[in-house]
Amino acid sequence: MTQKPIQLNAFDMMVPVHQSPGLWRHPESGVADFTRLSYWTNVARTLEEAGFASLFLADIPGVYDVYGGGADATYRGGVQFPLLDPLVAIPAMAAVTQTLGFGVTASVTYEQPYLLARTLSTLDHFTDGRVAWNIVTSYQDSAARNLGMQGQIPHDERYDRADEYMEVMYKLFEGSIEPGAVRADAEANVFVDPAKVHDIEHSGAFFSVPGQALTAPGPQRTPLLFQAGSSSRGQQFALDHAEAIFLSGGTTKLVRRWVDGIRDGLEERGRPRDAVKIFTLATIVVADTDEEAQQRFDEYRRHVDTESALALFGGWTGVDLAGAEPDAPLEYVATDANQSALASFTTLSDGTTWTVRDLAEFVAIGGRGPVIIGSPATVVDELERWMQETDIDGFNVSAAVRPADLERFGRFVTPELRRRGLLTEGEAGQTVRDRTLGSGPWLADDHQGASYRVSP
Numbered sequence: 001m002t003q004k005p006i007q008l009n010a011f012d013m014m015v016p017v018h019q020s021p022g023l024w025r026h027p028e029s030g031v032a033d034f035t036r037l038s039y040w041t042n043v044a045r046t047l048e049e050a051g052f053a054s055l056f057l058a059d060i061p062g063v064y065d066v067y068g069g070g071a072d073a074t075y076r077g078g079v080q081f082p083l084l085d086p087l088v089a090i091p092a093m094a095a096v097t098q099t100l101g102f103g104v105t106a107s108v109t110y111e112q113p114y115l116l117a118r119t120l121s122t123l124d125h126f127t128d129g130r131v132a133w134n135i136v137t138s139y140q141d142s143a144a145r146n147l148g149m150q151g152q153i154p155h156d157e158r159y160d161r162a163d164e165y166m167e168v169m170y171k172l173f174e175g176s177i178e179p180g181a182v183r184a185d186a187e188a189n190v191f192v193d194p195a196k197v198h199d200i201e202h203s204g205a206f207f208s209v210p211g212q213a214l215t216a217p218g219p220q221r222t223p224l225l226f227q228a229g230s231s232s233r234g235q236q237f238a239l240d241h242a243e244a245i246f247l248s249g250g251t252t253k254l255v256r257r258w259v260d261g262i263r264d265g266l267e268e269r270g271r272p273r274d275a276v277k278i279f280t281l282a283t284i285v286v287a288d289t290d291e292e293a294q295q296r297f298d299e300y301r302r303h304v305d306t307e308s309a310l311a312l313f314g315g316w317t318g319v320d321l322a323g324a325e326p327d328a329p330l331e332y333v334a335t336d337a338n339q340s341a342l343a344s345f346t347t348l349s350d351g352t353t354w355t356v357r358d359l360a361e362f363v364a365i366g367g368r369g370p371v372i373i374g375s376p377a378t379v380v381d382e383l384e385r386w387m388q389e390t391d392i393d394g395f396n397v398s399a400a401v402r403p404a405d406l407e408r409f410g411r412f413v414t415p416e417l418r419r420r421g422l423l424t425e426g427e428a429g430q431t432v433r434d435r436t437l438g439s440g441p442w443l444a445d446d447h448q449g450a451s452y453r454v455s456p
């Protein structure tokens with residue numbers, strides 16, 4: 001049995017269908033209300049009570065329009081569409097919770113760093129240091145087209161640009177407004193001390209930001225940094241910047257391979273092997289007994305929508321499987337979309353040949369991660385097995401029926417985790433960085449972002 005506590009993130013998105021196409025039709029699904037703020041404040045409360053360290057909200061700035069050469073299947077299936085802006089809901093969720101962190105996704109390919117730094121600092125203030133940023137480079141042509149470009153920036157170049165983007169962000173968060181700059185000293189007639197505000201004077205290949213940050217940083221200065229790139233260039237970027245990395249793989253063997261690569265990469269950079277926390281996707285179907293959980297899963301299966309699953313897969317990978325022979329084997333092609341999503345069913349599949357049908361059925365519940373089915377004891381045994389075999393730090397828990405399966409997690413799995421002493425509880429006032437890494441509120445001194453820090 002592992003001694004290491006299991007860290008829990010919930011993996012969700014402000015859409016009707018996130019990872020389990022078709023399940024919105026299940027009678028227990030509540031997603032018809034996903035546009036109500038109360039849906040999300042209830043989710044936040046549920047997760048906090050269930051011992052989750054954070055809620056990770058995925059986001060994309062485009063529509064999945066690859067399958068069948070259009071978006072009709074996406075519309076019909078509610079496949080990550082319609083899509084609300086996750087940043088807007090965070091303060092409301094923070095106001096009804098005390099310890100839950102919020103991982104928000106924002107794209108470095110389409111957002112300007114100067115304004116995004118202000119948005120994230122605002123959220124860090126409003127959440128008392130409970131905001132984390134999932135740094136993505138994005139992978140959709142539809143996003144590029146609607147954001148004023150002819151097509152996507154090529155895959156690896158997106159990451160080169162993202163490296164410079166991060167330099168700008170570190171300068172804005174760490175190097176522009178010193179701690180103590182905001183004095184609000186009425187007697188001296190000084191609100192902000194000019195000696196403690198610095199222009200960042202950034203001039204690079206992609207960005208020019210000569211001036212100062214628009215707002216003083218929040219309790220964490222730089223928000224906790226999440227990343228999920230899994231291609232080799234994506235992994236390099238993650239090693240250079242991330243404090244927590246998300247993976248998504250169907251087998252312990254595949255996930256272990258990625259984990260070893262990450263920990264070796266950290267060591268090569270002279271950092272501790274555990275400097276970055278690693279989470280992998282898992283979908284849990286739990287009930288009182290193994291039989292009841294299996295029955296529940298069988299019932300879920302009757303609600304899956306394989307066409308929507310292929311629309312989702314097309315959006316991730318840029319590969320259109322409309323009209324493909326269901327028994328045709330999948331083949332790897334390099335695209336400018338999400339390279340690791342396709343690789344996990346082809347070049348990284350350990351000799352298994354995936355057909356189009358297998359893929360649609362697998363992706364239809366829980367996306368690219370495992371589905372763990374059983375009683376609370378069986379589920380926790382399986383979570384422990386994944387922890388041991390993959391050397392991860394925790395899970396990104398996705399719900400098949402939303403939000404019911406998150407509530408069920410809290411009702412069934414959390415008590416078993418607590419009974420086995422596997423959950424670490426949050427404390428009010430603790431930042432999400434401290435809760436996740438145990439290293440205080442700011443970036444670690446050996447993180448490259450800390451080198452931009454100006455101190456009093």
Ligand SMILES: Cc1cc2nc3c(=O)[nH]c(=O)nc-3n(C[C@H](O)[C@H](O)[C@H](O)COP(=O)(O)O)c2cc1C
Pocket residue numbers: 057058059060105134135136137138139227228229230231232233234235246247248281337338339340341396
């Ligand atoms: C668990 C997980 C969550 C992700 N969430 C998002 C997201 O919200 N938005 C996004 O644009 N990409 C998301 N991605 C995609 C990654 O950021 C990255 O673009 C993807 O893995 C492709 O990069 P790669 O080619 O380096 O693998 C996610 C990936 C994983 C594994």
